[in-house]
Amino acid sequence: ESIGSGIGSWDWKLDGKSSTYHALYPRAWTVYE
Numbered sequence: 001e002s003i004g005s006g007i008g009s010w011d012w013k014l015d016g017k018s019s020t021y022h023a024l025y026p027r028a029w030t031v032y033e
């Protein structure tokens with residue numbers, strides 16, 4: 001679950017924008033894995 005750790009690190013910062021980031025860059029957070 002390193003993804004939740006890495007993404008969650010800045011997820012709270014982006015808040016609603018985070019969902020947009022994941023939608024636009026679904027591959028981006030595969031890299032965090």
